[in-house]
Amino acid sequence: MIGGIYFGPPGWHLPDIPPVTMDPRRDPPPHPADRTQLCDYLAAADLGQTHPQFPSLANQTASVSGRKIKKIMISALSIIPESRIGAICAKINPAEILAGMDLITGIFSSPTTVLAYERIDQRELRPLLKLARSRCRLLPLVSRYPAAHPAILARIVAGCRSADPLEEGILTVDLLTCLLLGRSLLHGTLCSHRPVQIFMAGVSPRVVWAKIGSSVRDVFLQAGIDPGAMQCIANGLLTGREIDPATAKVDSALETLALHLRPEPETPVDCIRCGWCVQTCPVAINPAALYAAQCLHDGVAQANPRDAMACIDCGLCTYICPSRLPLAACIEDMRNRVEFNLVSVAGDSSV
Amino acid sequence: MTTSDAAVVVASPGARHRAPFLLWPVARREFYQAIMIALILPLAWGVSIFGVHALLIIVMAVAAAAAAQGALRRFTSRGKLMTFNHTITSAMLLSALAPETCPIWLAGIAGIAVALLIWLAGLPGRQRVHVGLLVAIFLSLAVGRISQGPILVQDALVVGNLRLTTPLQHYRWPRRAAVRGRDAVTVPAPDHVLAKTLRIVSDRPQGTKARSMLDIAFGTLLPPPAELFLGAMPGRIGVVGVLGIILAGLILAYRNILNPAAWGMFILFVLVGLIFAPLSAHSMHHQFWQSLGGIWYLPPERAIDLLFVEICSGDFLFASVFLLALPGTLPLSPRSRWVFLLAAGFLAALFSRIALPLPPASTAILMLQPLAPWFDSILPRRSWIKF
Ligand code: SF4
Ligand code: SF4
Numbered sequence: 001m002i003g004g005i006y007f008g009p010p011g012w013h014l015p016d017i018p019p020v021t022m023d024p025r026r027d028p029p030p031h032p033a034d035r036t037q038l039c040d041y042l043a044a045a046d047l048g049q050t051h052p053q054f055p056s057l058a059n060q061t062a063s064v065s066g067r068k069i070k071k072i073m074i075s076a077l078s079i080i081p082e083s084r085i086g087a088i089c090a091k092i093n094p095a096e097i098l099a100g101m102d103l104i105t106g107i108f109s110s111p112t113t114v115l116a117y118e119r120i121d122q123r124e125l126r127p128l129l130k131l132a133r134s135r136c137r138l139l140p141l142v143s144r145y146p147a148a149h150p151a152i153l154a155r156i157v158a159g160c161r162s163a164d165p166l167e168e169g170i171l172t173v174d175l176l177t178c179l180l181l182g183r184s185l186l187h188g189t190l191c192s193h194r195p196v197q198i199f200m201a202g203v204s205p206r207v208v209w210a211k212i213g214s215s216v217r218d219v220f221l222q223a224g225i226d227p228g229a230m231q232c233i234a235n236g237l238l239t240g241r242e243i244d245p246a247t248a249k250v251d252s253a254l255e256t257l258a259l260h261l262r263p264e265p266e267t268p269v270d271c272i273r274c275g276w277c278v279q280t281c282p283v284a285i286n287p288a289a290l291y292a293a294q295c296l297h298d299g300v301a302q303a304n305p306r307d308a309m310a311c312i313d314c315g316l317c318t319y320i321c322p323s324r325l326p327l328a329a330c331i332e333d334m335r336n337r338v339e340f341n342l343v344s345v346a347g348d349s350s351v
Numbered sequence: 352m353t354t355s356d357a358a359v360v361v362a363s364p365g366a367r368h369r370a371p372f373l374l375w376p377v378a379r380r381e382f383y384q385a386i387m388i389a390l391i392l393p394l395a396w397g398v399s400i401f402g403v404h405a406l407l408i409i410v411m412a413v414a415a416a417a418a419a420q421g422a423l424r425r426f427t428s429r430g431k432l433m434t435f436n437h438t439i440t441s442a443m444l445l446s447a448l449a450p451e452t453c454p455i456w457l458a459g460i461a462g463i464a465v466a467l468l469i470w471l472a473g474l475p476g477r478q479r480v481h482v483g484l485l486v487a488i489f490l491s492l493a494v495g496r497i498s499q500g501p502i503l504v505q506d507a508l509v510v511g512n513l514r515l516t517t518p519l520q521h522y523r524w525p526r527r528a529a530v531r532g533r534d535a536v537t538v539p540a541p542d543h544v545l546a547k548t549l550r551i552v553s554d555r556p557q558g559t560k561a562r563s564m565l566d567i568a569f570g571t572l573l574p575p576p577a578e579l580f581l582g583a584m585p586g587r588i589g590v591v592g593v594l595g596i597i598l599a600g601l602i603l604a605y606r607n608i609l610n611p612a613a614w615g616m617f618i619l620f621v622l623v624g625l626i627f628a629p630l631s632a633h634s635m636h637h638q639f640w641q642s643l644g645g646i647w648y649l650p651p652e653r654a655i656d657l658l659f660v661e662i663c664s665g666d667f668l669f670a671s672v673f674l675l676a677l678p679g680t681l682p683l684s685p686r687s688r689w690v691f692l693l694a695a696g697f698l699a700a701l702f703s704r705i706a707l708p709l710p711p712a713s714t715a716i717l718m719l720q721p722l723a724p725w726f727d728s729i730l731p732r733r734s735w736i737k738f
Contacts, residue, residue, distance in 0.1 A: 155735070161736060161737050162736065162737050163736050163738050237370075237372040239370050241370060242372070263374075266378060269475075270474065270475065270477055272379060272476040272679055273679040273723070274382065275678075275683045275688075278683045278685075285732060286684060286727075304731075306738075307733075307734060309738045310736035310738055315370050318374075319371045319374060321375075322377050322378050323378075323379050324374065324378060
């Protein structure tokens with residue numbers, strides 16, 4: 001059993017999403033026919049990463065070069081528990097998604113393509129699923145956070161045991177990438193905008209097309225919300241980061257914005273060995289032992305610092321810890337240290 | 352999109368404004384609070400069975416622990432780190448495992464000892480054994496010397512005299528008048544009867560003598576299952592109320608403190624203990640292999656009776672619900688948890704047959720608990736991710 005937590009369905013009704021006109025391309029190139037042309041096309045269309053934890057199609061295409069792709073995994077799941085990005089894409093335009101999907105499956109010519117989607121989004125996804133049924137295998141999932149993380153999804157779909165599914169020949173693409181690519185192909189436009197979901201307590205969630213590079217404050221105003229002095233979190237409350245709407249800019253990986261009152265800080269106390277962090281860790285590491293070794297320098301903890309390399313930064317251990325210990329942050333520091341040591345060892349040996 | 356704040360955060364892992372920005376609603380305080388609330392059920396059950404004396408033991412132990420914690424907080428700097436919920440939970444655990452015959456003054460001393468030991472052993476999360484459990488074991492040993500096999504007199508049951516409605520002939524509980532007004536006296540308790548019977552049975556499990564011994568034990572010496580389930584039997588204050596413990600377990604499962612995913616482990620603990628329980632101390636050196644099957648030598652209906660008596664009369668259920676739910680009892684990695692529980696179940700079964708005046712499952716856990724980090728280090732959790 002892969003760990004994680006079921007947060008329940010996002011439970012909000014998708015509002016109508018006003019249409020957007022993407023910026024046109026000056027001289028639209030012909031449709032790409034191979035991987036090299038796809039790389040150039042994606043760069044020219046400004047199609048980058050659509051979520052901080054999801055690898056961009058451009059990077060994957062560049063790093064896979066001529067290697068065989070065993071499986072294409074298209075994800076209509078949302079990595080952020082409150083997000084409904086899959087349903088939003090399907091509601092915008094299934095035909096554009098299919099155009100993008102067809103191009104990707106044609107170029108990578110993999111024997112299997114799987115479309116994983118959230119059961120709860122089935123109503124919104126129905127038109128897309130109907131069209132996609134003949135092209136790929138459909139895989140409905142009840143998403144336990146962080147099941148939509150590429151490493152976890154590849155484990156569920158293909159039994160992959162690598163942090164980077166591409167190493168085992170699995171290409172992971174999200175639905176938004178398919179949508180933006182399809183739109184660019186069909187209309188010859190740049191990927192100049194992306195849908196952003198906005199959450200605020202007491203206000204029904206909004207979805208707006210935000211122009212990449214514009215101010216986050218403008219996005220809030222576009223949605224009719226004044227951020228005021230509230231805490232603004234980009235990309236989910238579990239793994240996102242705090243931003244200042246006045247100075248922050250929209251980037252291609254901005255999926256959600258949440259406004260909430262700054263919570264009362266809780267002081268971390270000693271670990272009580274409840275084991276919750278170990279039970280919930282989706283990649284089966286022992287955050288308590290790593291924390292003891294890294295932050296408390298506890299020799300008894302017997303933690304192998306290399307375990308920190310398996311952490312996918314989902315934040316669940318910190319979220320669940322009743323002692324309020326900053327486990328994920330500590331493990332991230334540990335991972336940085338291990339990576340630094342590995343790089344320096346590699347550098348020394350090459351000298 | 353990076354703000355200057357974010358840069359500060361990366362340099363300081365403990366900073367508050369780093370993800371996650373959402374926390375599970377159960378903090379350490381609520382964790383102990385939930386266990387405390389759940390413990391009220393079996394304790395209340397124990398009071399309804401054992402009467403005012405049991406209530407006074409609980410009140411004395413808890414009040415003494417609270418007063419001692421108050422004094423330690425006021426007069427020592429280390430005491431300021433003690434948490435009320437943790438100390439009270441420990442005192443309640445102590446009173447749940449206290450024998451009903453325990454003198455009230457001794458319960459008071461035990462309550463003070465709980466607070467002092469928590470203060471000495473390094474506060475919540477740092478102590479290597481549950482202090483409440485440790486003190487309860489010492490209390491059982493102390494009281495054990497005064498009186499063995501405590502049992503309630505039949506007219507002192509708050510819930511009414513269940514005995515009058517049963518067809519038991521040999522299993523007679525004394526009346527209060529016959530024991531000079533005391534609520535509890537020493538008579539053979541069901542688990543002692545069971546230990547003795549099984550010792551004889553395991554010598555020649557297929558013989559006619561064994562069969563008639565079993566008939567006598569289950570037909571006349573042991574209380575009927577319904578009474579065991581209701582708790583009208585000798586035992587420790589918080590351990591006798593089987594129904595109360597089950598309800599408490601449901602409350603803890605609802606609060607996610609008794610993780611439903613770990614139920615398999617609780618069942619393992621109880622099962623291992625029960626299957627090996629019929630091993631007698633005698634057969635351990637004489638007919639170990641013959642009696643290893645233990646329960647399987649019994650006719651099916653007797654085996655079911657035996658399971659029922661074992662579940663209701665020992666502290667297996669109490670330990671499975673409360674001790675395993677208490678943080679710090681088990682190792683952290685799943686594999687080491689399985690091994691730990693196998694060992695605990697086996698040890699508990701052994702203790703229940705040696706018939707010490709101690710709660711067998713709790714004693715087994717107390718002995719293994721300091722070894723939990725060691726279990727983790729020999730069977731560490733390894734990630735499935737290759738890197
Ligand atoms: S942040 Fe890392 S260590 Fe913590 S639960 Fe997620 S994967 Fe496990
Ligand atoms: S969740 Fe927190 S308190 Fe519980 S074992 Fe992990 S680090 Fe310790």
